[in-house]
Amino acid sequence: MPDFASPRSRRLILAALVSAALAVPILKATRASAADKGPIRIGFLTVKTGALAAGGRQMEEGLALYLDQHQGQLAGRKIEVVTLDTAGQPATTKTRTQEAVERYQVHAIIGPLAAFEALAINDYVKQAKVPVISPSAAAEDLTQRNLNPWFVRAVTTSAQMNHPLGEYAAKVLKYKRIATIGDDFAFGHETTAGFQRTFEENGGKIVQKLWSPLNVADYGSYVGDLKTDVDAVYASFAGANGLRFLRQYAEYGLKGKVPVLGNMTTVDEGILKNMGDEAVGVVSSGWYSAAIDNPENHKFVEAYRKKYDADPGYYSAGAYTAAFFLDLALQKIKGNIEDKDAFMKALRSLDIKDSFRGPMHIDKYGNPDLTIYIRKVERKNGRLVNAVVQTYPNVSQFWKMSPQDFLKSPVYSRSFPEAKNLEK
Amino acid sequence: MRFFLIQSLNGLALGGLLFLLSSGFSLIFGLMRVANLAHGAFFMLGAYVGLSALRAGLNFFWAVLAGGLAIAILGGFTERFLLRRLAGKTLAQVLITLGIAFIIGDASLLVWSGDPMPLPIPQALSGAVPVAGIFFPKYRLAVVVISVVVFVVLWLALERTRIGAMIRAGVDDMEMARGLGIAVPRLFTIVFCAGAALAGMGGVLGGPILSVYPGLDMDMLPLALIVLILGGAGNLLGAFAGSYFIGFLYTFGQALLPDLAYVILFLPMVAALALRPQGLFRLRAA
Numbered sequence: 001m002p003d004f005a006s007p008r009s010r011r012l013i014l015a016a017l018v019s020a021a022l023a024v025p026i027l028k029a030t031r032a033s034a035a036d037k038g039p040i041r042i043g044f045l046t047v048k049t050g051a052l053a054a055g056g057r058q059m060e061e062g063l064a065l066y067l068d069q070h071q072g073q074l075a076g077r078k079i080e081v082v083t084l085d086t087a088g089q090p091a092t093t094k095t096r097t098q099e100a101v102e103r104y105q106v107h108a109i110i111g112p113l114a115a116f117e118a119l120a121i122n123d124y125v126k127q128a129k130v131p132v133i134s135p136s137a138a139a140e141d142l143t144q145r146n147l148n149p150w151f152v153r154a155v156t157t158s159a160q161m162n163h164p165l166g167e168y169a170a171k172v173l174k175y176k177r178i179a180t181i182g183d184d185f186a187f188g189h190e191t192t193a194g195f196q197r198t199f200e201e202n203g204g205k206i207v208q209k210l211w212s213p214l215n216v217a218d219y220g221s222y223v224g225d226l227k228t229d230v231d232a233v234y235a236s237f238a239g240a241n242g243l244r245f246l247r248q249y250a251e252y253g254l255k256g257k258v259p260v261l262g263n264m265t266t267v268d269e270g271i272l273k274n275m276g277d278e279a280v281g282v283v284s285s286g287w288y289s290a291a292i293d294n295p296e297n298h299k300f301v302e303a304y305r306k307k308y309d310a311d312p313g314y315y316s317a318g319a320y321t322a323a324f325f326l327d328l329a330l331q332k333i334k335g336n337i338e339d340k341d342a343f344m345k346a347l348r349s350l351d352i353k354d355s356f357r358g359p360m361h362i363d364k365y366g367n368p369d370l371t372i373y374i375r376k377v378e379r380k381n382g383r384l385v386n387a388v389v390q391t392y393p394n395v396s397q398f399w400k401m402s403p404q405d406f407l408k409s410p411v412y413s414r415s416f417p418e419a420k421n422l423e424k
Numbered sequence: 425m426r427f428f429l430i431q432s433l434n435g436l437a438l439g440g441l442l443f444l445l446s447s448g449f450s451l452i453f454g455l456m457r458v459a460n461l462a463h464g465a466f467f468m469l470g471a472y473v474g475l476s477a478l479r480a481g482l483n484f485f486w487a488v489l490a491g492g493l494a495i496a497i498l499g500g501f502t503e504r505f506l507l508r509r510l511a512g513k514t515l516a517q518v519l520i521t522l523g524i525a526f527i528i529g530d531a532s533l534l535v536w537s538g539d540p541m542p543l544p545i546p547q548a549l550s551g552a553v554p555v556a557g558i559f560f561p562k563y564r565l566a567v568v569v570i571s572v573v574v575f576v577v578l579w580l581a582l583e584r585t586r587i588g589a590m591i592r593a594g595v596d597d598m599e600m601a602r603g604l605g606i607a608v609p610r611l612f613t614i615v616f617c618a619g620a621a622l623a624g625m626g627g628v629l630g631g632p633i634l635s636v637y638p639g640l641d642m643d644m645l646p647l648a649l650i651v652l653i654l655g656g657a658g659n660l661l662g663a664f665a666g667s668y669f670i671g672f673l674y675t676f677g678q679a680l681l682p683d684l685a686y687v688i689l690f691l692p693m694v695a696a697l698a699l700r701p702q703g704l705f706r707l708r709a710a
Binding site for chain 2: 048049050051052053054055056057210211212213215216217218220221222224225239240243244247248251252253270271273274275
């Protein structure tokens with residue numbers, strides 16, 4: 001099988017496809033008749049350049065591993081992946097999506113990486129009626145107030161994976177007062193808001209909320225500003241920022257004095273490998289950990305380590321799950337993806353009894369109910385791992401509320417839920 | 425009081441880092457009138473080279489030199505074989521430096537992968553020291569000291585050496601310098617190499633604080649631009665004062681009015697451009 005992950009062969013494929021573009025009208029005619037026998041074309045929107053490229057590469061690895069394990073075939077049909085670089089830019093993402101649909105005539109899309117990219121293509125996807133499996137984008141409203149019948153999430157919403165942590169912090173860790181700090185963009189706002197809601201519902205108080213710009217040069221001034229008389233600090237970071245924050249947190253001598261809680265990406269396996277002692281002890285919650293103890297996950301982690309010499313994390317496990325969803329839905333409809341409605345129906349009614357991430361069930365809104373893991377960073381055999389300390393089974397994106405009640409509130413943001421317990 | 429002290433120290437540390445970044449940028453612009461948009465990329469590449477040197481077993485001091493040397497050579501090539509061919513065409517030169525920035529960015533992604541990586545703090549400088557009742561990271565204080573040392577060395581080189589005199593002459597009046605028989609092209613190469621070396625060393629020194637990751641280049645470039653505009657082009661004292669001014673402004677802006685951090689940062693730049701285009705700190709008469 002050609003290695004679609006390498007940029008060189010990707011360029012070759014692109015070049016071939018671009019030169020073939022002139023012949024598209026002819027191809028269209030022949031494709032329609034040979035559709036039931038030809039390969040299934042998957043548009044894979046990833047990020048190969050810029051600040052998000054590390055996550056993009058891990059997504060490519062996760063997808064490539066799944067296809068490798070199935071000899072490039074799902075439900076008896078060959079899978080052809082068209083990899084497109086969105087550069088982490090919403091405008092480019094839209095162009096690439098159009099390219100995937102109109103020029104490469106893909107049957108479905110896996111991607112994109114970031115929430116703002118997913119939002120940028122949402123309307124186009126609805127209009128073009130192309131199935132999208134999201135391997136990473138967590139924006140709440142994609143499966144809540146801005147529904148898209150062509151969209152299914154292989155991960156969770158931002159808050160879904162943080163609601164349990166808020167309860168855990170209040171009930172199990174018995175924390176009373178917590179300060180939060182996070183990236184000043186939607187993912188940071190939504191994750192922090194989810195944590196705040198359940199923490200305060202269980203009697204805790206958020207006494208300080210800090211937001212740092214996504215590309216801030218230095219966390220020194222923020223770390224210096226954090227309250228030190230709190231029970232813990234909740235840190236919500238994405239990309240490289242968790243690594244930088246935790247390091248400076250330790251540098252200022254706060255590690256060991258005030259414990260750190262984090263969202264999933266603050267201590268993601270993708271950056272954990274470059275961290276040191278500063279990360280040990282951080283408690284976080286997420287829909288995955290490379291340390292989940294079940295046979296399927298052992299197999300997955302072992303295969304991933306063997307191929308890429310690293311532990312899978314958010315992006316790789318997300319893309320791997322997206323391919324897994326695609327596989328299951330294709331099997332249900334015997335590979336006949338040309339019947340888009342049947343494919344979408346199969347995808348949106350997935351009810352997985354067990355997987356490397358535990359049971360998963362797609363709800364009415366296209367988002368899975370699943371197990372959320374409370375993890376703690378520990379050093380095992382010389383490497384840092386997110387050891388699972390507690391599991392919350394069957395967590396819905398609406399937490400313990402009914403969808404109707406939950407959706408009555410505005411979407412999570414910087415200002416919702418309101419922080420009533422801030423101290424000056 | 426604690427707040428004020430800790431943020432002041434933070435401002436100092438950031439200022440020191442900014443001076444290492446922008447002194448070279450300012451020198452190059454002052455002499456050659458080229459805004460070297462690859463300067464952020466030089467800074468990032470320096471950090472990557474330093475990281476590789478550290479991984480190869482060199483100690484931090486040699487890693488800083490390795491980063492500086494590698495980027496000096498790269499800068500020399502850039503000036504000699506690309507910029508010189510376009511002498512006089514400033515716009516084309518600026519665009520070429522932008523192209524180089526993108527090439528370095530993508531090539532680094534290929535070589536060092538996209539994973540963010542922190543540079544380890546040298547053993548002797550790790551940990552925190554008590555400063556008036558608070559704990560402050562030793563390494564950050566060291567960065568301040570290094571920036572002051574670099575400033576003094578550069579100042580002496582500019583004010584007390586023959587080459588320095590030639591550079592000053594070139595900054596003040598290029599035509600006259602040429603007329604006096606100063607070998608301006610050679611001067612350009614020297615200054616570009618030196619500026620690039622400063623960026624490369626700055627990258628390694630900044631590595632333990634900032635980490636190195638794809639995008640670091642474009643995070644740093646605007647800061648160098650602001651310092652240049654506030655400090656005035658080719659003015660070492662201006663770059664020094666500008667760096668510390670921005671370091672303080674940025675730190676206190678973030679801490680006191682976090683929602684307006686960038687407004688506070690860029691507003692002085694806009695004001696300076698509109699009201700005092702020669703720079704706020706242009707102390708020496710042009």
